[in-house]
Amino acid sequence: MDDDVRPWDAAAPLVRAAQSGDALAMDDLLKLVTPYVTRLCAPIAPDDTADAVQESLLAVFRGLRGLRDPQAFYGWVRAVTVREAVRVARRSASETPADPEEIVRLRDLLPGIGGELSVEVRDLLARLPLRHRTVLVLRELEGMDERATAELIGVPEGTVKSRLSRARSSFRKAWTR
Known part of the structure; x- marks a missing residue:
């Protein structure tokens, strides 16, 4: 192509x-x-x-x-x-929820080859609650803004922002362990 x-x-x-x-x-x-x-x-x-x-x-x-x-x-x-x-x-x-803390951006954790998530990142994402994992994937990997994410998953924009904050915090805490 x-x-x-x-x-x-x-x-x-x-x-x-x-x-x-x-x-x-x-x-x-x-x-x-x-x-x-x-x-x-x-x-x-x-x-x-x-x-x-x-x-x-x-x-x-x-x-x-x-x-x-x-x-x-x-x-x-x-x-x-x-x-x-x-x-x-x-x-x-x-699902096993994780505790909140700061997060690193997921895009920075993607290896340069093929856009596949590393095993460590996939494992950490799998431990996040589904509602947090979904907004994190849509925002950080798909690059969607909060408004578009809210429309896609059918929740208010404020809910997306709070879930995203918690997801980032949980991911960061798990990543630094």
Whole structure:
């Protein structure tokens, strides 16, 4: 793919073709977004990543016909994936809350190769309560602002800010141990 082509531009023709019933285009589209969906699901549902990815891709498959703007595909996939990953993580109910303190920014902890989280970071994220882990991933890894995060997960902006503060504090305390 050309370096100047944005992901949503590359996906748009596949979205249109899949919406019109092209099974091969749907298959290509799901293959295209699987790494993105996995990257979102892994820190939100660390104990059930495979299930969260599968549920997210199934929701994308089922809901694609309702997407009006093919250019909005990645934003729509993000919303669907976060919703499904949170739902799957809640099912597992293996949360252990951590105590608050300062945090380091997660982007600084990403190794330069491939954008994968280190094992240590994934482990620390897995120990955070789901509500904290979700806002931390959306803010620090996805770069979403508090307003967009609040809209995506359906809570007031102030709730996102307080959860983010607690999540950062918990992460920092666990990281410095």
